[in-house]
Amino acid sequence: MNFSKMKIGLKIVLGVLLVELISLASGITMGKNITSHLVVMGCLSTVLISQYIAWVVSDNITKSVKNVLESLSETSVNLTSLSSDLTVTGSKLAAGTTEQAASIQETSSTLEESESMVHQTTQNTKEADSLAKTAKEFANKGNLEMQTMLESMEELKKSSSEISKIIKVIDEIAFQTNILSLNAAVEAARAGDAGKGFAVVAEEVRNLAQRSAQAAKDTSVIIEGNINLSEKCLIVTGQVNDSLVSIKDGTNKVSELLEEISTASQEQEIGIGQINKAISQMEHVVHGNASTAQESALSAEQLTVHTETIGEIMTSLSSLIYGEGKGVASVSSKSSLGFKRFEISKKQSNPISDKPARRQPKLTEKPAKMIASYDAKPSSMGTPEDIIPLGDF
Amino acid sequence: MADTDQKLLTFSLGSEGYGVSILKVKEIIGMMEITPVPRTPEFIKGVINLRGKIIPVMDLRTKFGMESQEYNERTCIIVAEVLINGAQKLLGVVVDMVSEVVTISDSQIEPPPEYGTAIEHNSILGIGKIKDRVVIILDIDQVFVCDEVVKMLDNVREG
Numbered sequence: 001m002n003f004s005k006m007k008i009g010l011k012i013v014l015g016v017l018l019v020e021l022i023s024l025a026s027g028i029t030m031g032k033n034i035t036s037h038l039v040v041m042g043c044l045s046t047v048l049i050s051q052y053i054a055w056v057v058s059d060n061i062t063k064s065v066k067n068v069l070e071s072l073s074e075t076s077v078n079l080t081s082l083s084s085d086l087t088v089t090g091s092k093l094a095a096g097t098t099e100q101a102a103s104i105q106e107t108s109s110t111l112e113e114s115e116s117m118v119h120q121t122t123q124n125t126k127e128a129d130s131l132a133k134t135a136k137e138f139a140n141k142g143n144l145e146m147q148t149m150l151e152s153m154e155e156l157k158k159s160s161s162e163i164s165k166i167i168k169v170i171d172e173i174a175f176q177t178n179i180l181s182l183n184a185a186v187e188a189a190r191a192g193d194a195g196k197g198f199a200v201v202a203e204e205v206r207n208l209a210q211r212s213a214q215a216a217k218d219t220s221v222i223i224e225g226n227i228n229l230s231e232k233c234l235i236v237t238g239q240v241n242d243s244l245v246s247i248k249d250g251t252n253k254v255s256e257l258l259e260e261i262s263t264a265s266q267e268q269e270i271g272i273g274q275i276n277k278a279i280s281q282m283e284h285v286v287h288g289n290a291s292t293a294q295e296s297a298l299s300a301e302q303l304t305v306h307t308e309t310i311g312e313i314m315t316s317l318s319s320l321i322y323g324e325g326k327g328v329a330s331v332s333s334k335s336s337l338g339f340k341r342f343e344i345s346k347k348q349s350n351p352i353s354d355k356p357a358r359r360q361p362k363l364t365e366k367p368a369k370m371i372a373s374y375d376a377k378p379s380s381m382g383t384p385e386d387i388i389p390l391g392d393f
Numbered sequence: 394m395a396d397t398d399q400k401l402l403t404f405s406l407g408s409e410g411y412g413v414s415i416l417k418v419k420e421i422i423g424m425m426e427i428t429p430v431p432r433t434p435e436f437i438k439g440v441i442n443l444r445g446k447i448i449p450v451m452d453l454r455t456k457f458g459m460e461s462q463e464y465n466e467r468t469c470i471i472v473a474e475v476l477i478n479g480a481q482k483l484l485g486v487v488v489d490m491v492s493e494v495v496t497i498s499d500s501q502i503e504p505p506p507e508y509g510t511a512i513e514h515n516s517i518l519g520i521g522k523i524k525d526r527v528v529i530i531l532d533i534d535q536v537f538v539c540d541e542v543v544k545m546l547d548n549v550r551e552g
Binding site: 189190206 | 416419420422423493
């Protein structure tokens with residue numbers, strides 16, 4: 001509604017009506033034709049009445065607009081607080097998502113490390129497996145060689161026994177020789193002086209026989225020792241053989257276990273690779289989330305700014321409807337952000353505009369004065385129209 | 394009394410060493426198969442065939458009342474010439490082991506002890522001392538002087 005224009009029009013009409021009244025009065029007193037004056041007055045009255053009707057209608061509309069404005073103000077305040085909350089939440093979300101992204105990156109690097117470690121383990125297990133197999137082969141070889149050694153030992157024992165027999169024979173011969181030498185000595189003694197030389201020979205033969213016997217005895221002892229050692233060797237070789245068989249079994253088991261470990265490690269490696277892929281996907285998503293959160297935080301900030309703007313508009317609108325600085329003051333005090341623009345509008349207000357808009361100057365006031373006061377207004381109240389351009393009624 | 398050397402053939406029975414004059418010994422042979430002869434004293438083991446000669450064999454351990462012992466490769470038979478009834482007879486004597494031929498002088502021989510031996514006194518000529526050892530010197534003629542031996546030897550000669 002263009003109140004000011006309406007007011008100006010009203011004032012002009014009132015002024016013209018006053019002039020007509022004066023001229024009618026003077027016409028009556030002077031006895032002049034007053035018909036023209038009456039026609040003018042009738043026209044003017046019609047204008048006045050229509051103006052009044054327009055004013056009443058506009059007042060009703062103003063009331064409804066006021067109500068809408070109030071609820072709009074409230075909504076605007078709520079919107080402001082909500083948008084500020086949204087800003088805070090958005091910032092928090094952005095920070096959280098960034099943190100999450102960092103954690104995921106860490107996890108990813110840890111996983112990569114784990115992957116390399118598992119890979120290493122797999123390699124080591126494979127190597128250990130091949131080593132175990134080699135050990136098994138060696139154990140097998142050792143087993144075969146042990147068998148050969150066992151046979152050799154058996155042969156050694158046999159040959160020792162044979163040597164023992166031979167030694168016995170030698171001993172026998174030595175004994176026979178000894179008896180022969182004794183017989184020779186007997187013969188020599190019987191021969192008397194003639195047998196003296198022969199007695200010496202017999203003695204020498206006997207000595208040789210005894211030395212042979214002694215040597216045979218010593219050899220026999222040694223051979224006996226050899227036989228004992230061979231027997232011990234046989235026992236020990238048997239034990240070594242058992243140990244080798246145990247080693248073979250053990251390496252077999254180790255090999256089996258290592259193979260299982262190798263398979264498990266490979267599976268683990270594949271699993272970790274899959275986890276890694278999933279994590280990198282997650283990383284992507286989280287990065288996207290982070291940027292989205294930042295964007296939303298930014299949007300929330302912008303929303304706040306826009307809400308502030310709405311607040312300002314509301315202030316301007318309310319000042320336009322209530323007159324400056326009225327009605328919206330209660331709304332602005334609720335606002336958490338506070339509309340600074342409202343303060344500016346307060347500064348702009350003058351004593352007349354502080355009053356409610358409908359409290360228009362009385363008709364009894366002089367038109368010139370009124371016009372002067374209305375003329376002053378547009379300069380001080382330029383802003384509302386600039387913000388919300390209102391059409392004429 | 395002048396020192397006269399004599400040679401002894403030494404042998405052992407158990408732990409004891411014995412000796413006989415080498416002039417009494419005909420020869421020494423290893424153990425060979427002995428054929429038992431019925432109705433002979435216990436110490437007569439039987440007879441052997443030594444190169445066609447039948448010689449009675451006696452076990453000195455049994456004769457001396459010592460514990461008998463299984464014959465082994467060391468067991469020997471000393472074939473001795475025994476003077477019985479003024480005639481030379483051959484007789485085999487089983488001993489544990491023949492040792493050696495030693496030369497001994499009269500000064501090394503002591504008279505036999507009055508008691509303490511398992512052998513009849515008249516069978517021992519004396520106790521010989523050879524280095525640290527002690528050798529009982531037997532009179533082989535006396536050892537075999539007994540009716541059974543004489544009778545058996547007579548039989549052999551007649552056979």
